[in-house]
Amino acid sequence: MSRPSTLDPLFRSLQSIKGVGPQLAALLTRYFGAPEGQEAIALDILMHMPSGVVDRSRQVGIAEAYLGQVVTLLLHIDRHQPPPRGKPQVPHRVFAHDETGEMQLVFFRAQGGWVEKALPVGEQRYVSGKIDFFNGEKQITHPDYVVEVDKFATLPLVEPVYPLTQGLSSKALTKLTRQIIETLPELPEWIPPATLSHFNWPTFGNAMRSVHTPTNPAEAELWAPARMRLAYDEYLAGQLTLQIVRSTMVAARGIARTFTGEITSRVLSTLPFALTAGQEQAIAEIRDDLASSDRMSRLLQGDVGAGKTVVALMAMAAMAESGAQSAMMAPTELLASQHFKTLKPLCDAAGLGCVLLTGKMPAAERRPILAGLASGEITIAVGTHALFQSGVEFKDLGLTVVDEQHRFGVHQRLALSDKGRHTDLLVMTATPIPRTLVLTHFGDMEVSVLREKPKGRQPIDTAVLSIGDYPRVIQRLKTRIEEGAQAFWVCPLVEESEHLDVVSAEDRFAELRKVFGDQVALIHGRMSAAAKQETMQRFSTNEVKLLVATTVIEVGVDVPNASIMIIEHAERFGLAQLHQLRGRVGRGAQRSACLLLYKDPLSETAKARLETIKGTEDGFEIAERDLELRGQGDVLGTRQSGMPGYRLAVPDVHRHLLDYAHDDAKAAFAANPSLTGPDGEALQTLLYLFRKDLAIPLLRAG
Template identity: 40%
Template structure:
């Protein structure tokens, strides 16, 4: 059997160098990856409607005959209009294409076609722009619709897929064992590939889809399980639990029960001969940093080093300040390494690190640079793990000989989903906030009450508090969205006696540091900002946050923003301002007002948006799935979890299932060396 992932896509007829470049933009560079480039939807050609019944606001399929192709029209701005007049024998309609001569050239006068698109215009003059179309009466009843890149049509992809299937279908070996297919009533891989691309019927497409979803989720869970097997390796850093009395005595507060429980779980892991792989998950303000600090203290008491990696310089600097204040009196040396660390200071820091003079190095991605060498790295901590990939976590781990790994996340994730997303980790949950923290009162209002919100801010400032105002944009873009620069000017005019600062992501690091330091030191009363404060400094006196255009943020982001206040025993407030009328936006804002439970909000957000949007653009570290959906396919996820355990119990390294192991390797091709090796 030929490995189709080694067969270049240009092997296929009609795929020359230029078209191959377009395919590569879609992540398709081989015949194998083409066959795994699945349609996003289908058009049922039996489901055509009369033109008079075509809706104006959603796509549909209409059959019509090409009457006349009008001459090409040159428009302003260098655009070109291609227009075709058609009829469905009851009513005429126009088909238009802009700057795309290929589909215009494919249409033949006097021939019948099925056109699929959104039919606009008026009741007496309908038209459709850039529709998909196929000749009427073609053999397949279902037309696949692929995600596209500019210059490549769905029809061209279908043609390439058809050539590949014709040439290679017989060579496809099924990676699923026959007993799995029998037990779960799954079709063969050959049937699945053919009918996901060229379905004989809607039912056949559904059978193919179910089979491919099952395989992909099984491969995902097998990969996560194999990653977790690395904990069976022996670490060079089996640590002896220290007396924590000096550590806890140095704290300015009492640990919560949840913190004590999580510290106990970490110390137990550190004693084992296998390296720890643990997720520390806690809501905003639950005290994750001090739990990590206990692990760092344990490593230092054993003469070993630790590293903490954060996604931004702002967060790295905050961790450095917090941990240095906490650990330095205990004799633990803490240093900071970011992209801003330069010259002689950086050279001296790296020399001290290699010599073992630094116990804890805090930093950004700079920690995984090639010239960063540890003397004895025993504990690796990554913060806000959803912003790192598995590869980056592994790269930091490769700085030591299988060190212990602790991953922290303040993004609440439903436990069932966390078990999959962090399937290579054990999970500890901080489900208790420090004593004395009050509930943050949250309100949703429209922009008509903005001045009242500013007046409320003035009242809080007079009482000794400080205020954040968050906007979705940095400066005026001509849209209806509020921008931070304009908001600062407007609020300064309303409160001329108050000190109003501005913070955004385009500022230089030193500028941002200066603004945040001024706010923390109460040299500013009110800080207007973009979402850069989501992972900003901890300001105990900040007790009011006003979020403008709150509908532009997901629940997870809003919850993180709200967590910037309520960091002391002062009563805190969150005001969400929005004029949005959409049902989803209203549900989100209502949920924010009802509860401050991050896990409850996470479940709700997941239901509304799905896991892709929930985690943002490829930030959660999971391999990218081609067809499965972790939310919609939860039932299949449960089935594949059972099969995963059965397979690995009988064949821990999948040596007897080489095709499955090859698929796992492909899906997890971007993890670090400590991954599947």
């Protein structure tokens, strides 16, 4: 079905609305981040939620209007006192009264006589604004509204306040919103009757009207029925999309695999350590998936250093027993080569052919690899997305393992090329994701979690210090490096910024060179891949003792001898980031330390972040806390990577609704997988409203 025509008023371009010129339309298109090449539409305005309300409903006499209150008064205008000639900085004052007292209205730089026109002497006007005092007299400076008595109805007594951007006035946005609210079509109800009556929610249209044109302040609260309903709608659209995606992924029938146990037991015997209980359980879950005839779609979550790579290796070994190949895809060449370094010796010992394939490889090296993949002689290929380019043919690819999932959203899962689309899929992430977010972003996948760290991992001592202690830190660092330790020193920026009072990596590098000379090296994101690789190499071979870095070292850098992590301006980093950075040490046999240096003054949130990191090493606990402190879009570091950032739902307040939406979406989809009939069409309308219609073409296939 194409988009229902009832929705047309919401999908028209803003330029077609009276009073919106090309300039305002372009500004709004930028502000709402419309998809490439598209303009902002009426729906964008509707989905732009107020951040609060101004309550002007307090209508009192002057005598009862108190300092700092927003009031609406009916005033009698007595006289004007314009500024003396040539003194434009003196305000224009208007004297007024009612039965209870007197007051002044104050206007700065009021040229052109408009104040006299708006407030004619001898007449009455409704005036709304905030009361302040000047020389003991009550006054309102620049009232928000001045209206004639018979036009009182046009004065909004409860006025929503919207987040704005440079060049967009609150008046213009409010006016536009009201125009669009008036054209809101009647829509079919998509919420199941049981949920609707349980919560006693209004219809979608009435909910939108309550939020954008409230009659009392309570109607617009985040926990009011109207906003609750809209948050649930947004969750429901997301959950339904994931159900559809999941059915598409799983409907591609998998192959029921059988295992001999021969290769997996060889791999186990070559491992230098025993598996943790968590690893064993994850391996068992994956084997069950592979043995079933449905296609596997599983997320493997494990904290930094929880041993995900070994679990993936066991899955790939099981796949090899059933006669099929596996591909392991990492986001960067650095990470791909690191996985390869870990896997290669284990594969060699177990007699598994394992190769590394990246985009930068010379043709002569590629040729034998491509031949081996095509003949099936090579069982495991590790690489970047180059694995899925044309020209790479597998004899029988059975399993795709994708590392560092959160850069790899639902769209990417759907877009895995034909080579990878019908294979079983295992996705690994080192970002512990709180349950709410797992439902939101990976509701289409099963989840395995590795909680404990492998044996022999040392706890990391974490301390929090002010940058004022710099001399002491340097002394201590000197001693430790002389004893043979290696250290990371992380800064938030590459180079000095005019706007932020923050020490950059380049400045810090220059400072540290004065003390440590050639033992220090610098690495940051603007360097070429080769230069980064070379610097990392010098650090891993212990040629360089101290590595000054920006956050490029966050994911997957493995230098077991590095046992000290110093994070400067720790207050500028998110919790997940601090946790990931700290996880770069504590990988070898010696005790490791992490030092968080902050600069005063600290905000409450920053203080809470540093306390959390100091108090626990459990990534899942940290992720839950991070969600409380920051809101969901940042936890995955994906405000911009096609993740559903919410516009109507505020996770802190509405999180409990996600479970309802998840269950309702599951039930609705199970009952009506092709979304036909009136109920199905109502749900399709919902998907269009929340721009999830990418999922609709997948339905027909079902």
